[in-house]
Amino acid sequence: MAPLKLDDRDIKILAILSREGRISKSELAKRVNLSATPCWERLSRLEKAGVISGYRAEIELRSVTPQVTVFVMAELENHRAATFQAFEQAVEAYDEILSCWALGGGFDYLLQVVTRDIDSYQRLIDDLLGRGAGLARYFTYIVTKPVKHSASPPLATLMGLAPGAD
Structure with a gap:
């Protein structure tokens, strides 16, 4: 298209x-x-x-409830299509997983997780591991402070226009 x-x-x-x-x-x-x-x-x-x-x-979670944002680099057990499908289906089941991107390179997926605390994050990971979703290894990166977040894509830049054209 x-x-x-x-x-x-x-x-x-x-x-x-x-x-x-x-x-x-x-x-x-x-x-x-x-x-x-x-x-x-x-x-x-x-x-x-x-x-x-x-x-x-856009909701400012800090003003509503305690929360922690975690980025997770995920590596699957193998690279069979069924394993990718099982993992992606499992990810859909968790509201705490806000975003999940399939990656090319060393890791298979990058996930953005927002949970109440580290304990609830670990319960989510334990559940995901126990579900048989094909997760072999994961690496946890806890956000200590937000530095920049933009919900607005750089349209002018992406469209090849002069900066500030939007």
Whole structure:
């Protein structure tokens, strides 16, 4: 499937929405220098094409509950397709595993886990190991402090535009 062709206004709409998902449609139209109807049509086209996959709030967990973020490098027992499938299915069962990426190179997967504490993280790993998901070894990296997090992808850079074009 070929990527959707986006122009400068589409990119600007996406950049604004990725930072300010609750912006009103009229304010969005004003910020991209369009009247409301053409802006709404562009937004609808981006949603229908699957470019915009959803809208959500970013929650500052520290203000709600104790938590720990852990990154896990995972290595599987073997590289058979069934083992990869079993591991990926097992990962889906845990809400605490926020993200999981298949990797090329030395490790098979990188997981981002958010749990209440280290004990609950270890219970999750023990459960995953006991499930027969093909996990051979894992390496735990505990986040000691967040330094940078951006929910907004660098659209202008990825699209080959000048920085700040969004």
